[in-house]
Amino acid sequence: xxxFIQQIINGLVLGxxxxxxxxxxxxxxxxxxxxxxxxxxxxxxxxxxxxxxxxLLAGSGLPVYIVILVALIAASAVCMAVGYAIERIAxxxxxxxxxxxxxxxxxxxxxxxxxxxxxVWGRNYHAFPPILPVSEHxxxxxxxxxxxxxxxxxxxxxxxxxIALIDHTRLGRAMRATSENPPIAxxxxxxxxxxxxxxFVIGSALAAVAGLMVSANYSIAHYYMGxxxxxxxxTAAVLGGIGNIAGAVLGGILLGLIESLGAGYIxxxxxxxxxxxxxxxxxxxxxxxxxxxxxxxxxxxKVSERA
Amino acid sequence: MMGAxxxxxxxxxxxxxxxxALTDVSLxxxxxxxxxxxxxxxxxxxxxxxxxxxxxxxxxxxxxxxxDKLKASAPHLAAKCGIARTFQNIRLFGNMSAMENVMVGRxxxxxxxxxxxxxxxxxxxxxxxxxxxxxxxxxxxxxxADRADDLARHLSYGDQRRLEIARALATDPKLLxxxxxxxxxxxxxxxxxxxxxxxxxxxxxTVLLIEHDVKLVxxxxxxxxxxxxxxxxxxxxxxxxxxxxxxxxxxxxxxxx
Amino acid sequence: MMTLxxxxxxxxxxAAIIATALMGLALAAFPFMVGSTLGNSWLRIIDFAMLYxxxxxxxNIVVGFAGLLDMGYIAxxxxxxYLYALLASPHFGxxxxxxxxxxxxxxxxxxxxxxxxxxxxxxxxxxxxxxxxGFGEIVRIFMNNLNSPVNITNGPQxxxxxxxxxxxxxTLAKPLSVLGFTVPSLHAYYYLFLALALFIVFVTIRLENxxxxxxxxxxxxxxxxxxxCGINTRNIKLLAFTMGASFGGVAGGLFAGFQGFxxxxxxxxxxxxxxxxxxxxxxxxxxxxxxxxxVLLTILxxxxxxxxxxxxxxxxxxILLDPEALxxxxxxxxxxxxxxxxxxxxxxxxxxxxxxxxxxSDVLKEGE
Numbered sequence: 008x009x010x011f012i013q014q015i016i017n018g019l020v021l022g023x024x025x026x027x028x029x030x031x032x033x034x035x036x037x038x039x040x041x042x043x044x045x046x047x048x049x050x051x052x053x054x055x056x057x058x059x060x061x062x063l064l065a066g067s068g069l070p071v072y073i074v075i076l077v078a079l080i081a082a083s084a085v086c087m088a089v090g091y092a093i094e095r096i097a098x099x100x101x102x103x104x105x106x107x108x109x110x111x112x113x114x115x116x117x118x119x120x121x122x123x124x125x126x127v128w129g130r131n132y133h134a135f136p137p138i139l140p141v142s143e144h145x146x147x148x149x150x151x152x153x154x155x156x157x158x159x160x161x162x163x164x165x166x167x168x169x170i171a172l173i174d175h176t177r178l179g180r181a182m183r184a185t186s187e188n189p190p191i192a193x194x195x196x197x198x199x200x201x202x203x204x205x206x207f208v209i210g211s212a213l214a215a216v217a218g219l220m221v222s223a224n225y226s227i228a229h230y231y232m233g234x235x236x237x238x239x240x241x242t243a244a245v246l247g248g249i250g251n252i253a254g255a256v257l258g259g260i261l262l263g264l265i266e267s268l269g270a271g272y273i274x275x276x277x278x279x280x281x282x283x284x285x286x287x288x289x290x291x292x293x294x295x296x297x298x299x300x301x302x303x304x305x306x307x308x309k310v311s312e313r314a
Numbered sequence: 315m316m317g318a319x320x321x322x323x324x325x326x327x328x329x330x331x332x333x334x335a336l337t338d339v340s341l342x343x344x345x346x347x348x349x350x351x352x353x354x355x356x357x358x359x360x361x362x363x364x365x366x367x368x369x370x371x372x373x374x375x376x377x378x379x380x381x382d383k384l385k386a387s388a389p390h391l392a393a394k395c396g397i398a399r400t401f402q403n404i405r406l407f408g409n410m411s412a413m414e415n416v417m418v419g420r421x422x423x424x425x426x427x428x429x430x431x432x433x434x435x436x437x438x439x440x441x442x443x444x445x446x447x448x449x450x451x452x453x454x455x456x457x458x459a460d461r462a463d464d465l466a467r468h469l470s471y472g473d474q475r476r477l478e479i480a481r482a483l484a485t486d487p488k489l490l491x492x493x494x495x496x497x498x499x500x501x502x503x504x505x506x507x508x509x510x511x512x513x514x515x516x517x518x519x520t521v522l523l524i525e526h527d528v529k530l531v532x533x534x535x536x537x538x539x540x541x542x543x544x545x546x547x548x549x550x551x552x553x554x555x556x557x558x559x560x561x562x563x564x565x566x567x568x569x570x571x
Numbered sequence: 572m573m574t575l576x577x578x579x580x581x582x583x584x585x586a587a588i589i590a591t592a593l594m595g596l597a598l599a600a601f602p603f604m605v606g607s608t609l610g611n612s613w614l615r616i617i618d619f620a621m622l623y624x625x626x627x628x629x630x631n632i633v634v635g636f637a638g639l640l641d642m643g644y645i646a647x648x649x650x651x652x653y654l655y656a657l658l659a660s661p662h663f664g665x666x667x668x669x670x671x672x673x674x675x676x677x678x679x680x681x682x683x684x685x686x687x688x689x690x691x692x693x694x695x696x697x698x699x700x701x702x703x704x705g706f707g708e709i710v711r712i713f714m715n716n717l718n719s720p721v722n723i724t725n726g727p728q729x730x731x732x733x734x735x736x737x738x739x740x741x742t743l744a745k746p747l748s749v750l751g752f753t754v755p756s757l758h759a760y761y762y763l764f765l766a767l768a769l770f771i772v773f774v775t776i777r778l779e780n781x782x783x784x785x786x787x788x789x790x791x792x793x794x795x796x797x798x799x800c801g802i803n804t805r806n807i808k809l810l811a812f813t814m815g816a817s818f819g820g821v822a823g824g825l826f827a828g829f830q831g832f833x834x835x836x837x838x839x840x841x842x843x844x845x846x847x848x849x850x851x852x853x854x855x856x857x858x859x860x861x862x863x864x865x866v867l868l869t870i871l872x873x874x875x876x877x878x879x880x881x882x883x884x885x886x887x888x889x890i891l892l893d894p895e896a897l898x899x900x901x902x903x904x905x906x907x908x909x910x911x912x913x914x915x916x917x918x919x920x921x922x923x924x925x926x927x928x929x930x931x932s933d934v935l936k937e938g939e
Contacts, residue, residue, distance in 0.1 A: 042697055097907055104914030106696070107640070107851045112910045114844050118903030125896035238704070238840075245701050288712050291705030298702055299690045367799060393801030401799075407792035410785070418789045422801025424782055428814065431781030432774050438781075445782070485801050 009148035014271040015264065016146070020155045020224060022263020023162035027217040028240030029247070029255035030169060031210030037186040037250035038206050039102075044113035045093055047237015048120035049086050049211050053218025054228040055128050057082040058135060065136045074138060075219075082215040089120070090211025091204055099200070117234075124230035135226040158220045165213060166256050172209075173252060182206060186250065235287070239266075242294045248304025257305060265289050320345040320380060320489055320520050321366075327374035328361055335361040336544045338375070343489070348511065348521045350535035350552075352528060354564055357541040359524045360402060363493055366522075367399045368392035380488060393422050398487035400478040402494045402524075408467035412458060412477050415466050416449035419484025452480040456510060472503040479510065483519075490514060491522040496530055508534055528565075532556060540564065598765060602758040613873075614757040618829065620869040621764035622822045625771050627849040627865040628858070629818025632775065634847065635856035636784060637811035638791025640700040642843055643687070643707025647816040649714065649838035650683050651676035651823025653724065656833045659734040662725060669736050673824045680820025681813040683710075688812030692805055707843050714835040729834025736763065736828035743828075760829055767825065771818055775858055778814070787811055788856075852909055854916030863918050875901045 028050055035043040060078040067074075097112040142153045173179035184192040185202045193199050221236065222228040239262065247258025269289040297305065321343040328336040336358045343349045351359050364370040366377065368389040377384040379395055398419075407415050424445060430438040453459040456476040461469055466477060475495055482490055492511070496504045504527065511534060515521055525531045531538060532552040539549040542564040548555050555561055606614045626648060633641045654676045658667045687706050691699055718726030735744030743763065747754045754762075778784045786807045789797040798804055827833050845868060853864020875898035883890050883897075909917065 036697075040697075042700070097911075100911055101914055104910075105855075107634075107855065108910050108914040111848055111851050112907045114848060115903045115906030115910070118899055118906065122896040122900040122903065126892055126900065130893070234840075238708075241701060242705065245698060249697070284716050285712065288709055291709050294705050295690065295702050298694055298698055302694050302698060369795070369798075388803075389795070389798035390801045390803045393799060399799050401796065405793050405796040405799075407789050407796065409792055410788060414785060414788075418785050418797070418802070419800050421782060421786055421789075426782045428778065428783055428810065431783050432777045434777060442781070481800065 010271055011268075012147045012149035014267045016149055016151050016155065018264035018267035019260065020158050020263070021267060022243075022260035023159050024217050024220050024224070024236075024259075025240050025243045025263050026166065026256045026259025027162050027213045027220070028236060029244040029259045030166070030252065031214050032237075032241050033244040033247075033249055033252060033255040034182075034206050034210050036244070037252075038182065038203060039098070041098065041109055042113065042241065043093075043098075043207075043210075044110065044237075045097075045116040045120060046210065046214060047233035047235075047240065048117050048124075049089055049093075049214040049233070050218040050221070050236055050240075051124060051228075051230065051233030052089055052120060053082040053086045053211075053215030054222040054232065055124055055133070055218075055230070056085045057215070057219040058133050058222055058228050059128075061136055061138065065138050071138050071140065079216065079219060082219055083212045086211040086215035086218070087208045090207040090214075094204055094207040099203075121230055121233070128230055130230065132227050132229045133222075135222050135228065137226075139223065154223055158224060161216065162220070165216060169209070169213070170252060178202075178205065239290050242290050245304055246294055246297055248306045251304070251306055254304055254306045261305075262290055262293070265293050318345050319343065319378070321522075322378040323362075323366070323375065324378070325375035326362065326365055326372050326377070328358075328365055328370060328372050334544050336365070336372075339541070339544070339546050340375075341539045341546060341549055343520060343522060344537075345520055346515065346518065347536040348515050348523060348534055350531040350538040351522065351524045351541065352526075352531055352538060353541035357564075358544040359541055360493060361544075362541070363399065363491060363524060366392070366491060367397055390422070393485050393487075396486070396488035397491060398482035398485045398489070399491040400475070400482055400493055400495060402497065404471075404474045404478055406466040406474055406478060406481070408465065410466060411463050412453060412466055412469060412473075413446075413449055413462040415477055416452050416480050416484050417445050419452075419481040420445045420448060422485050449480075449484065452483055453477075455483070455513075456480040457506075472499055472506075475499070475503075475507070476510070479514075483514070487519060489520045489522060491524075493524050494526055495523070496525060496527045504530060599762075602761045606755070606758065611755075611757055614761065616870060616873050618757060618760050618764055620866050621761065621768045622826055622829075623846065623849060623869045624768045624862050624865040625764075625818055625822040625825075626846045627853065627861045628768075628771050628775050629815045629822070630846050631815075631850050631856065631858070631861045632778070632787070632818070633811050633815040634850050635861065636779065636787040636791065637808060638696075638787075639808060639811060640696050640703070641812075641815070642700045642704040642840075642847060643710070644703070644815070644819060644846055645838045645840075645843040646687075646707040646710035647680040647683055647819030648823040648826065648842070649710055649835075650680045650816075651820035651825075652827040652833045652837070653714065653730075653823075654679055654820075655824040655827035656730040656733050657723075659828070660730055661732050662730045666734055669738060669824075669828065673821055676820040676824035677817040678820070680823065681817035684812040684814075684816025685809055687816075688809045692808050704840065704843070707838075707840060711835050711838050711840075714838070724835075727835060729832060729836070731832040733827050733831045733833065735831065736760070736825070764825060764829075767821065771821070772858065772862070779858065783807070783810065791856075848906060852906065852916055854919040857916070857918060857920035860916055860918035860920070864916070867917075871905060872898060872902045875899075 028046065031046045031049070032043060035041060035046070057078040060081045061074055064074045064077060093116050097116045098109050101109045101112060139154055143150050144153070144156070173182060181192065181197045181202050184195065184197055185199055189199055221232065240259065243258035243262040244255045245258070246262060247254025247256070266286055266289050270286040273285055319342045323339060323341050326336055326339045327334075339358070339362060351362065353359055361370065365372045368387060368391060371387070379397065384395060385391070407418060410418070424441050426438045426441050450459065450462070453462050456479055458469070458473050458476050458480070461473060466474065469477060479492070479495070496507055499507060508530060511521055511523070523531065523535060535552060537550060538552050538555045540547050540555060540561050547560045547564060548558045550558070602614055602617065605617055626644070629647070630641060630644045633639050633644070655672050657663055658665050658672050658675070687703065691702050694702060714724045715727055717724040724730070735742050737743065741747060743759045744756055746756060747759050786797065786802045789800065789802060790804055790807060794804055849864035849868045850861050852868065853862070854860025876894070879894035879897040879901070880890055883892065883894070
């Protein structure tokens with residue numbers, strides 16, 4: 008088995024998930040200039056809801072794809088509601104407040120969601136029911152499962168759809184206008200509140216899908232899973248240039264690749280001194296490196312010192 | 315006093331991408347004069363300012379200040395050399411009092427560090443007292459002493475302009491560069507500003523003035539340079555500049571009449 | 572009312588002396604009051620509150636004064652704690668004295684602060700936040716994994732058996748007897764921590780009212796203008812990082828000696844976030860506010876912890892909800908509610924109280 012190809016495949020799968028989550032961060036940041044610290048928890052809620060629905064329907068005899076579809080719809084609906092509520096309750100009242108105030112409410116929301124999930128689903132890990140028909144395929148000496156293929160394809164499809172939405176629809180134009188200059192957009196007849204709500208809702212729907220993907224890929228979900236995932240995805244968004252849609256996609260994929268290649272080869276690089284338990288470090292080292300040399304991210308606009 | 319050059323700009327060039335903001339701009343400011351820099355919008359006045367004060371690196375040319383070549387590598391070094399500035403869009407420390415704003419201006423001429431601050435020894439106390447005294451003087455000087463304890467952002471527009479000048483003066487400049495100080499002022503305020511600038515000059519500080527208000531510039535400045543499309547098209551005493559055909563053309567015969 | 576009394580104190584010297592004496596007496600008697608009424612577990616919490624006050628004041632220099640959003644601050648606490656653990660425990664068989672370790676911890680943490688600061692100074696607010704957050708995680712991950720091939724940190728198990736704080740043959744781990752009084756260990760730690768916290772408050776106040784403090788605030792308010800005033804923003808920002816970090820290092824060393832045990836678990840991102848919340852929720856940049864934030868956010872989760880179980884039993888007759896989850900849930904809600912009603916913090920400085928971004932006059936907006 009070719010390790011290099013295998014790590015590339017794993018990286019792509021992981022990266023697709025990061026990218027979906029990163030989109031949520033970057034859209035909110037692009038429009039409001041705010042780090043939605045609670046976004047990772049929305050992913051977790053999505054995973055938990057999807058898992059619960061799948062468990063409920065697993066014995067019902069429904070076809071697998073219907074079960075998954077229902078789970079996805081349920082998870083998306085819940086996450087969209089949660090996303091909408093987060094914005095209304097924790098961010099909207101603070102739009103004119105000092106800049107750090109919404110960061111603290113975001114942290115508060117994150118804590119609330121995490122512990123709410125702990126109350127509802129308990130502290131234990133939940134295993135993903137083995138309902139998916141997993142088949143393995145050989146590519147260039149590496150293995151890819153049908154689930155992984157599905158993850159990459161669905162993620163690509165969703166991202167293409169989102170970019171089309173932003174570039175070619177009225178709603179997308181309004182979103183771009185709002186991120187460019189909210190007061191002017193408002194003068195031009197854009198309902199900013201509505202646009203911001205929609206941004207949260209769309210981001211949350213993507214998060215729900217990502218949540219299902221993560222739990223399917225790793226066959227596991229728990230109340231604490233959103234935290235690190237959110238952190239990584241945010242890193243990906245910054246890596247690509249936060250506020251930039253294409254940047255989030257690129258950053259996500261890159262981060263996935265870096266992490267999985269790094270974990271696969273760090274032992275060789277350091278003569279065995281550092282092992283794959285340092286996997287989580289790459290994300291941050293890469294991030295620091297990129298930001299030091301290109302402070303606006305890979306494809307972010309160059310921001311002058313005065314901005 | 316007047317005569318020797320305080321600042322000499324030689325062939326300064328600056329471009330942003332493909333846009334040439336400044337092309338071969340050479341000018342000299344004599345010690346003790348009030349020197350005006352005018353030109354239509356986008357002529358490159360503020361860019362020149364930013365090069366002079368170290369905010370931008372010039373792409374060509376050099377600056378000689380007080381006899382030394384100015385390595386305008388960083389704004390704080392420009393301040394140290396004796397070039398102080400104000401900003402076109404006022405940039406004060408909004409949540410500090412007027413007094414504190416001016417005290418910050420003394421930073422570059424004082425020395426107390428962490429250890430001094432913590433020990434509060436007699437040298438630090440003396441220095442701190444001197445900073446405070448000087449700041450009070452300067453607030454009096456620009457006529458806003460009664461607003462000393464107000465937050466900078468609560469000051470009126472005209473007072474904010476004055477505070478910014480006081481803060482710049484606190485750095486003990488040889489050259490005070492004012493970027494459109496009269497912008498947004500009414501007639502009375504502009505008149506007050508003229509008196510203030512004349513006073514500053516008579517105290518021995520050379521003044522570089524970028525201004526849109528041509529009347530103010532012509533009445534106040536000893537010499538004037540005109541920039542147009544990033545090039546200097548004229549440099550002379552106001553009466554000559556006013557009659558220069560190139561200048562009149564640049565302004566489309568507008569406000570110079 | 573608070574401000575009124577403070578105002579009158581400023582004018583009346585004798586009243587000020589009496590007030591200080593009363594305050595000192597109250598602070599001195601405080602551990603005995605808490606110990607006899609609420610018990611030793613609360614006394615421990617109070618001791619921790621002192622440590623958090625030190626941390627919050629250190630972070631306040633970086634975030635509150637200089638306006639640099641640091642989300643990995645706990646790393647410096649970790650550096651101080653681990654240094655103490657390595658130099659005074661059976662792990663390496665070293666047992667160096669505290670008067671050496673604590674300053675060394677401050678210095679090393681300060682060095683780490685500069686190390687973090689140097690490459691990140693050009694970054695704008697949110698980017699800085701995420702890089703510092705990454706830095707904090709890197710430090711934690713190294714602590715988690717530096718047990719092989721050479722065992723330095725003992726990995727996830729952490730280091731135990733750390734020497735208690737002792738000075739001149741007197742250990743704080745056992746009750747002390749002073750002039751016939753018996754001072755229990757937790758009380759002795761309280762006095763030590765209180766003294767150091769007061770020292771840090773003193774240093775912070777001195778710094779705030781100095782040339783350096785003004786330069787920090789100037790950078791926070793407008794970096795370009797600060798440069799134009801001749802402030803070497805790079806050095807002054809580095810100084811903020813270093814000073815803030817060194818406070819964290821001191822608190823970390825004390826933590827290790829007090830706890831007797833350190834592990835990477837104590838220094839996760841949530842801890843950084845917690846200290847940041849203390850600073851912002853208390854009132855960024857305002858020293859009394861930050862102290863209040865430190866005390867509140869140490870005590871609040873504990874009140875919820877002690878309340879979550881018994882209150883449920885009292886109402887429902889049994890425990891329906893996981894008390895641990897419930898307490899953090901309430902804590903998160905408290906954070907949200909407080910920020911919604913007091914966006915500038917509970918006790919903001921007078922200069923920042925009315926600071927609402929949208930309201931600040933347009934002439935101060937940036938961009939030329």
